[in-house]
Amino acid sequence: MDLSLFLIQTLNGVQYGLLLFLIASGLTLIFGIMHIINLAHGALYMVGAYLAFWLTSLVGNLFLAIILALPIALMMGILIERFLIRHLYARAHLDQVLLTFGLILIFNALQSIIWGNDVHSVPVPEWLNHSVALTDNLRYPVYRLFISGVCITIAIGMYLLIQRTRLGMIVRAGADDREMVRSLGVNINRVYTLVFAAGTALAAFAGMIASPVSSVYPGMGESVLILAFVVVVIGGIGSIKGAFLGALLVGLTATWGTVLAPNFASAAVYALMAIVLLFKPRGLFA
Amino acid sequence: MLDIPKSIRILLLLLTVLLACYPLWGEFFFGDRYEYYLQKLTFMMLLAILALSLDWLVGITGMVSIAQAAFFGVAGYTLVMLTPEFAAANVWVVLPAALVMAALAALVIGLLVIRTHGIFFIMATIAFSQMLYYLFHDAPFFGGSDGIYMFFRPEVSIGGVQLLNLEDRQTRFFIALVSLVAIYLLLRVMLRAPFGRVLRGIKENETRMRALGYNPLFYKLAAFVIAGTIAGYAGFLYTVQDAFVDPSAVSWTLSAHALVMVILGGLGTLFGPVLGAFAFEWLHYGFSNVTRHWELPLGIVVILMVLLLPRGIAGLLLDLSNRIPERKPDPAPAQGKGAAEAKPPIRETTKEARP
Amino acid sequence: MSRTVLETRDLTMRFGGLVAVDRVSLQVEARQVHAIIGPNGAGKSTMINLLTGALRPTAGQILFYGRDITGMSPNRISHLGMGRSFQRTNVFPSFTCLENCRLASQSRLKNSFRFFRPAESYRQVTERAERALELCGLSHRRHTPAAAMSHGEQRQLEIGMVLATDPRFLVLDEPMAGMGQRESETLLELLRELNREYALILVEHDMDAVFSIADVLTVMVNGAVIASGPLDAVRNSEAVQHAYLGEADAVEEA
Numbered sequence: 001m002d003l004s005l006f007l008i009q010t011l012n013g014v015q016y017g018l019l020l021f022l023i024a025s026g027l028t029l030i031f032g033i034m035h036i037i038n039l040a041h042g043a044l045y046m047v048g049a050y051l052a053f054w055l056t057s058l059v060g061n062l063f064l065a066i067i068l069a070l071p072i073a074l075m076m077g078i079l080i081e082r083f084l085i086r087h088l089y090a091r092a093h094l095d096q097v098l099l100t101f102g103l104i105l106i107f108n109a110l111q112s113i114i115w116g117n118d119v120h121s122v123p124v125p126e127w128l129n130h131s132v133a134l135t136d137n138l139r140y141p142v143y144r145l146f147i148s149g150v151c152i153t154i155a156i157g158m159y160l161l162i163q164r165t166r167l168g169m170i171v172r173a174g175a176d177d178r179e180m181v182r183s184l185g186v187n188i189n190r191v192y193t194l195v196f197a198a199g200t201a202l203a204a205f206a207g208m209i210a211s212p213v214s215s216v217y218p219g220m221g222e223s224v225l226i227l228a229f230v231v232v233v234i235g236g237i238g239s240i241k242g243a244f245l246g247a248l249l250v251g252l253t254a255t256w257g258t259v260l261a262p263n264f265a266s267a268a269v270y271a272l273m274a275i276v277l278l279f280k281p282r283g284l285f286a
Numbered sequence: 287m288l289d290i291p292k293s294i295r296i297l298l299l300l301l302t303v304l305l306a307c308y309p310l311w312g313e314f315f316f317g318d319r320y321e322y323y324l325q326k327l328t329f330m331m332l333l334a335i336l337a338l339s340l341d342w343l344v345g346i347t348g349m350v351s352i353a354q355a356a357f358f359g360v361a362g363y364t365l366v367m368l369t370p371e372f373a374a375a376n377v378w379v380v381l382p383a384a385l386v387m388a389a390l391a392a393l394v395i396g397l398l399v400i401r402t403h404g405i406f407f408i409m410a411t412i413a414f415s416q417m418l419y420y421l422f423h424d425a426p427f428f429g430g431s432d433g434i435y436m437f438f439r440p441e442v443s444i445g446g447v448q449l450l451n452l453e454d455r456q457t458r459f460f461i462a463l464v465s466l467v468a469i470y471l472l473l474r475v476m477l478r479a480p481f482g483r484v485l486r487g488i489k490e491n492e493t494r495m496r497a498l499g500y501n502p503l504f505y506k507l508a509a510f511v512i513a514g515t516i517a518g519y520a521g522f523l524y525t526v527q528d529a530f531v532d533p534s535a536v537s538w539t540l541s542a543h544a545l546v547m548v549i550l551g552g553l554g555t556l557f558g559p560v561l562g563a564f565a566f567e568w569l570h571y572g573f574s575n576v577t578r579h580w581e582l583p584l585g586i587v588v589i590l591m592v593l594l595l596p597r598g599i600a601g602l603l604l605d606l607s608n609r610i611p612e613r614k615p616d617p618a619p620a621q622g623k624g625a626a627e628a629k630p631p632i633r634e635t636t637k638e639a640r641p
Numbered sequence: 642m643s644r645t646v647l648e649t650r651d652l653t654m655r656f657g658g659l660v661a662v663d664r665v666s667l668q669v670e671a672r673q674v675h676a677i678i679g680p681n682g683a684g685k686s687t688m689i690n691l692l693t694g695a696l697r698p699t700a701g702q703i704l705f706y707g708r709d710i711t712g713m714s715p716n717r718i719s720h721l722g723m724g725r726s727f728q729r730t731n732v733f734p735s736f737t738c739l740e741n742c743r744l745a746s747q748s749r750l751k752n753s754f755r756f757f758r759p760a761e762s763y764r765q766v767t768e769r770a771e772r773a774l775e776l777c778g779l780s781h782r783r784h785t786p787a788a789a790m791s792h793g794e795q796r797q798l799e800i801g802m803v804l805a806t807d808p809r810f811l812v813l814d815e816p817m818a819g820m821g822q823r824e825s826e827t828l829l830e831l832l833r834e835l836n837r838e839y840a841l842i843l844v845e846h847d848m849d850a851v852f853s854i855a856d857v858l859t860v861m862v863n864g865a866v867i868a869s870g871p872l873d874a875v876r877n878s879e880a881v882q883h884a885y886l887g888e889a890d891a892v893e894e895a
């Protein structure tokens with residue numbers, strides 16, 4: 001194996017990992033703060049990708065499409081929390097699993113009704129549609145670097161939000177203690193709505209920016225959902241830092257696996273998780 | 287849930303008899319659809335066994351596993367892989383092999399996930415079952431996403447004398463029925479035995495079980511393996527019936543469907559999930575007859591079920607049977623009254639006790 | 642000659658920065674009632690969690706009948722004969738009274754990997770459960786699900802379950818909290834009865850009860866023992882009067 005392949009795969013792995021971080025961080029936030037397990041998180045990723053595809057074909061530009069799609073995603077998050085998730089706070093995880101599984105079915109059906117079952121591709125925006133020379137004979141697509149950059153920016157933003165703001169304080173406290181939160185003068189229902197909508201938007205946004213590289217197809221959310229679970233299990237539930245490092249670890253393992261053992265690439269990630277669970281049943285950073 | 291009311295027991299018996307007599311009345315009602323429904327019912331019964339095995343985990347032991355299809359599928363793949371291309375396999379070889387493989391898979395996954403709790407457990411079971419899915423899906427050896435056909439169903443014979451002909455639909459129907467009833471009764475017996483008590487205790491209060499001197503890990507692992515083996519048995523028969531296996535038999539979607547069957551039927555009641563399996567498959571079949579987009583109505587039903595019918599069909603039946611005045615000759619008035627008072631309401635979050 | 646049943650040496654438990662139990666050294670002799678009192682948050686329940694293995698101490702040692710049980714799992718400690726009741730009622734709500742005790746009693750079988758014979762048919766197990774029910778005064782409620790009983794009755798059941806495990810040493814965390822006057826007195830009578838054979842550690846806010854039954858009194862404040870010794874000596878010591886007993890009423894109100 002030569003150095004350039006190594007470099008490319010590593011860059012791909014990092015980019016994939018960062019994307020997974022966007023998805024897993026929403027999942028882990030929703031769980032950490034609201035104690036809700038959301039199986040429909042992957043479906044929201046898919047919805048994001050389809051929205052990007054659909055709006056891009058209408059307005060002709062991915063970024064404009066994203067700007068239009070984000071409010072839709074936020075709105076979806078708010079509605080789902082208000083009308084469905086809100087009934088589940090006092091219920092067992094089992095009910096949450098089932099209700100959000102029902103949501104998956106609905107999203108899958110809606111996707112098939114609205115957009116059909118074909119595979120679509122989304123054009124990379126013109127000004128990012130080229131590659132840079134990393135070494136003399138090695139070029140790398142700028143759009144992938146762009147994805148990584150955006151994800152890192154969001155990660156830093158989240159870090160600041162959690163370390164520096166009052167909302168972040170609630171997040172760090174785990175918000176176990178409703179009394180404590182209320183004593184801060186915070187409307188807990190509004191916090192929950194906000195957190196859920198933000199998680200939804202993160203997943204959908206990941207789907208949007210990933211659409212040009214991953215293409216858009218039915219069921220694309222499921223593998224991502226499971227990988228996000230793996231990330232959360234490895235990183236530790238409720239931990240943003242864990243999600244970040246876990247996601248990079250999973251991203252690199254997955255891309256490297258494809259090169260080294262193509263038939264077992266997907267299994268490698270789970271082997272990683274098995275090892276972590278064996279030694280740290282609560283994840284690396286719980 | 288140790289004793290189910292007499293009226294429900296009678297109802298279950300009637301339904302079983304009705305089902306067993308399908309070959310007598312089916313043709314009259316369904317005409318040339320008879321054969322088709324015979325197969326459909328066989329599939330339903332096998333899925334009911336899967337749902338039963340899952341109820342043992344979720345409803346009795348309190349472990350919300352989304353890996354049950356993994357063991358179902360592993361057994362199916364074992365059968366197909368061990369069947370020669372141009373001959374029938376010997377059932378006395380492939381059945382134990384399939385069960386052992388399912389049990390082994392349950393043991394390994396169980397060992398990994400057993401120490402995790404709550405949401406962690408849910409995620410870990412999904413992820414590991416998905417690992418098996420990818421294994422079957424990606425490795426060409428297992429036929430990939432297209433799956434593998436089995437051209438000959440296993441041979442059931444002793445000393446050259448054929449006992450059962452698995453190529454015969456009606457035989458398969460009765461095997462499924464007998465298996466379902468037998469496994470249901472077996473689980474009921476186990477539930478009454480010390481082992482079942484311990485599992486129920488773990489579900490209600492694991493900390494207390496530990497303080498009383500039980501090590502919950504052993505019992506949970508045992509429950510996991512038993513449930514996995516039963517799921518494997520269902521998967522074996524399902525594959526015999528289908529003569530085909532593909533990765534969807536291992537997918538977490540099937541596990542989730544099984545979970546819906548359990549809740550739709552009534553968590554922790556054992557008889558409920560059996561009814562739930564029939565109801566779910568019937569809805570599934572009904573919706574997919576009406577529309578290509580059957581997932582939409584099904585998803586709506588699932589959500590409504592969680593919101594409006596958390597105790598499932600069994601909950602409805604139990605409420606109904608409480609209205610039927612039961613004339614009990616044996617003097618245990620406190621029990622009946624108390625049981626009605628202490629009806630477990632909606633499942634509530636059990637805050638995990640801090641260690 | 643009295644024999645030491647339980648001994649702790651510099652037992653310490655930290656939760657982050659909080660020292661919930663601070664270098665506590667105690668000795669419980671055979672057939673002694675060793676009462677631990679202290680204001681809310683003194684670390685009494687934490688102490689019990691350490692003794693019974695529910696928590697692993699940060700430092701220190703626990704000896705039970707001379708055997709080092711530090712860091713042992715709760716289930717093993719239970720099998721060595723330490724029976725523990727919980728401050729917050731901790732029964733199996735959907736089980737009947739008898740089933741609760743039977744499950745407790747069943748834990749004394751070598752294991753419960755018994756799949757086929759109905760649990761009721763294990764005679765010894767059932768007998769032990771019935772005896773425990775009778776001792777805690779709940780025989781007449783044997784077929785009532787725990788969830789349908791009053792809080793006081795659940796407290797009684799809590800004790801019954803401990804007894805059904807056939808312990809030789811009892812660790813009770815506020816057994817009388819939430820009981821009515823009559824039930825408390827019955828329980829006190831029962832504890833006296835048990836005390837003829839067994840030693841016990843009793844954490845309790847009800848001072849009258851404590852003074853009427855304890856042989857040895859330990860007072861904890863902020864995790865540390867501020868006084869420990871024979872009941873009368875400690876009861877009258879000035880430090881204790883000042884630090885705790887003076888506020889006892891206020892504490893009980895809380």
Ligand SMILES: Nc1ncnc2c1ncn2[C@@H]1O[C@H](COP(=O)(O)OP(=O)(O)OP(=O)(O)O)[C@@H](O)[C@H]1O
Pocket residue numbers: 640641656659661679680681682683684685686687688728
């Ligand atoms: N698992 C835990 N994690 C963190 N802190 C804990 C934990 N358990 C107890 N504490 C803290 O340790 C201190 C001692 O608590 P403990 O429950 O032992 O008090 P107590 O003497 O039993 O009080 P009470 O009379 O109210 O029952 C308290 O400040 C409590 O908040």
Ligand SMILES: [Mg+2]
Pocket residue numbers: 685686687728814
């Ligand atoms: Mg306490």
